[in-house]
Amino acid sequence: MKKITLIPGDGIGYEISDSLVKIFEAAKVPVEFETENAGLDVYEKTGELIPESLYESIERNKIAIKGPITTPIGKGFRSINVYLRKKYDLYTNFRPSRNLPGIETRYNNIDLAIFRENTEGIYIGEEKYENEEKTSAVAVKRITRKGSKRIIKSAFEYAKNNGISKVTVVHKANILKFTDGMFLDIAREISKEYENIELEELIIDNMCMQLVTNPERFKVIVTMNLYGDILSDLVAGLVGGLGVAPGANIGDNIAIFEAVHGSAPDIAGQNKANPLALLLSSIEMLKYLKLDDFAKNIEKAILKTLTDGCKTADLGGNITTTEFTDKIIKNLK
Structure with missing residues (x-):
């Protein structure tokens, strides 16, 4: 028991x-x-x-x-x-x-899973004001190889075990070249271990548009903490x-x-x-x-x-x- x-x-x-x-x-x-x-x-x-x-x-x-x-x-x-x-x-x-x-x-054939990295990104809560007047503030977004590899691996293993032929990685690497760039590079590395699973790459803003125009085409989505939080609720709203x-x-x-x-x-x-x-x-x-x-x-x-x-x-x-x-x-x- x-x-x-x-x-x-x-x-x-x-x-x-x-x-x-x-x-x-x-x-x-x-x-x-x-x-x-x-x-x-x-x-x-x-x-x-x-x-x-x-x-x-x-x-x-x-x-x-x-x-x-x-x-x-x-x-x-x-x-x-x-x-x-x-x-x-x-x-x-x-x-x-x-x-x-x-x-x-509004949609009839949605069946997908989002894998969101849960411990890193901007949700680590490291924020500070940049001056005494508190007119400017910054927040830290931390992405690590270890954290990225294990969430991306989880997504690919799920796809493999459920007969799914594509994993979509969501990022903003065109702007955030170090953090999101690292996450995207690791997704590309890991995808090579799964010959029968395609890696699709989508920028976060495009991903949002795709999810409200043709969500049925997605099966497994993997992304970082903040993006995953937003996309998870968006997709919940679709069903x-x-x-x-x-x-x-x-x-x-x-x-x-x-x-x-x-x-x-x-x-x-x-x-x-x-x-x-x-x-x-x-x-x-x-x-x-x-x-x-x-x-x-x-x-x-x-x-x-x-x-x-x-x-x-x-x-x-x-x-x-x-x-x-x-x-x-x-x-x-």
């Missing part, structure tokens, strides 16, 4: 986490959840944003799944999510996106929004799967929350754990539920979180 750290988060995190637990129990998934929390609620109760017990749980179990976490403004870390990624060197941010039945979008966007932060020894949307405090506790993002993230977690049969069973039940027209209000439906969860359970094999 594999133990998994469950981090409910804030706001609707409690409701969608409860949905996840009920579905896993009904599907008889051989895991045990160990609940620890972080964020605004924990801070207000204990004065700590991340309690030591959460670190201990993650380090003991090596795998976690979390709901949306709110970082209090002006308190502690700039972002709890960014802090956990850096602390555990979760260098791969994996964001798959695809069309789901019953969710209308229905952050409410249907799974996410994972994966390192060599620890992985944290997550719902990437906000905590939605305006609807918290009202049984309106859409648990799909967390549920889809849990499917990726089961694949990571090599529990593929359980992943397929839950995935099929979700797709059947959506095909039957069962949706929460944010997706144009009218059923509650509880009803949506019960429908999925009913559709399990």
Whole structure:
């Protein structure tokens, strides 16, 4: 029985986490959840944003799944999510996106994955004012060979293992010749190791245009931290929004799967929350754990539920979180 750290988060995190637990129990998934929390609620109760017990749980179990976490403004870390990624060197941010039945979008054949470098780039948070008057400021963008090689390798391995014949690397090397230039050069080096996979190179601004004109042609995208952050949300918008966007932060020894949307405090506790993002993230977690049969069973039940027209209000439906969860359970094999 594999133990998994469950981090409910804030706001609707409690409701969608409860949905996840009920579905896993009904599907008889051989895991045990160990609940620890972080964020605004924990801070207000204990004065700590991340309690030591959460670190201990993650380090003991090596795998976690979390709901949306709110970082209090002006308190502690700039972002709890960014802090956990850096602390555990979760260098791969994996964001798959695809069309789901019953969710209308402008496009019909999107099925792609974005690999975003998760620990470097401009999100290292090294900023300073250049003068006492604070009229000018600079931020450091750090790109390393090590960081670039491992995220690009992850993207190519995913393509190889899933029979995908092209990887698209996104950059701004025409302007940022040292940082983005290094990333692009490394992508070219690594691509030589994969004879049957084409490397496509696109500048970030062109990539944005391509994604809103012909997104169906992309399957695997790999890029740096800031670009990946922006593109991941853009692509989520193409398939229905952050409410249907799974996410994972994966390192060599620890992985944290997550719902990437906000905590939605305006609807918290009202049984309106859409648990799909967390549920889809849990499917990726089961694949990571090599529990593929359980992943397929839950995935099929979700797709059947959506095909039957069962949706929460944010997706144009009218059923509650509880009803949506019960429908999925009913559709399990």
